[in-house]
Amino acid sequence: MRSPMNTKQAFEQFASWLTTPLGQYVLQxxxxxxxxxxxxxxxxxxxxxxxPGLDALRANRISWRCAVADRGSVAVHCLAHALPFASQSLDLLVLPHVLDFAEDPHGVLREADRVLVPEGRLLLTGFNPWSLWGLRRLQPGESPPWQGHFLPLPRLxxxxxxxxxEVMQDxxxxxxxxxxxxxxxxxxxxxxxxxxxxxxxxGGVYCLDVVKRVRGMCIIEPAWRRIGAAGVTPVPVAEDRGDLL
Structure with a gap:
């Protein structure tokens, strides 16, 4: 039976694993x-x-960008299930393998839903249990990433x-x-x-592009007044008759 490991230890070991040949393949x-x-x-x-070793926002053009972790040289330190951001304040949230090592993956998703604006986007990656990589984790005595949750995609x-x-693309x-x-x-x-x-x-890694939908939200269009016959008095137009010239 695998020994329990907290989120901080798991991410530290996973970050070290990303420097290996197999980790570099995943990173690239x-x-x-x-x-x-x-x-x-x-x-x-x-x-x-x-x-922090994976800059998932390097190609994005949003001017206000922030890296968040519970340790390390990042802008903000916090827990993934308790983000220091106001509700509906983020347009884009990126979770690279956060669900694989978080103690409460479902709680992380609830927090993501809270901080995203309506129609905000969530990008996330994780290890696929239904793959050769999923079989690899069955070997006893393995360390991260093989001790991760490896969440089944249908459950996620x-x-x-x-x-x-709503999943836009997987x-x-x-x-x-x-x-x-x-x-x-x-x-x-x-x-x-x-x-x-x-x-x-x-594939050993799944990737999801997700959008936050808000039930009952609709786009309000300007209520233009139609000018109908009932509200306008017609103006008579003289006929073009020769006897009027």
Missing amino acids: SESAWYDQRSVDLFGYRAVQLQL KDWLALLGL DFLCYRLPVQRGRWLERSRLLDVAGDRWWPGG
Whole structure:
């Protein structure tokens, strides 16, 4: 049975793991995805939680950006399930693997729903249990990332739906073998192309682009008054007759 590990310890070990060959593969793959999804998102405030080594907002053009973690050299220190931001104050929130190591993943999503403005965007990534990477974590005595939650995507989507958070797009990354040897990583690089085509849900990492919907919200259009026949007195127009000239 795996020994319990708090969020701080888990993220510290995961950050160290990202410097390994396999971790660098994950980091590069996810950085490219975050760049693609965030570049055209606009608003006033954007926040990224945890993992200072991954700048998931580098391609985004929102001027007010902030990094948040419970430790390290970041702008704000706090817990992921208790963010120091007012309700409906953020336009973009990024959670790279936060749900994998948070003590209360559902609480993190509730907090994300609280701080996002209506139609605000949530970008998140996590490890997919239904993949070769999911099988890898079954080995005993493993450390992060293999001790993470590895949340099943259908369950995660159910949580999001209950909060009124709608998945706009889901993608999968990292089909290569989950091994640290650089030679085997390079040999299995063709799996990234073949897996995305033949096994689209089998990538080691899932990526979700989510929007906050607000039930009952509608766009109020200006109430233009129609000028009808009942409200206007018609003006007579003289006929063009020769006897009037």
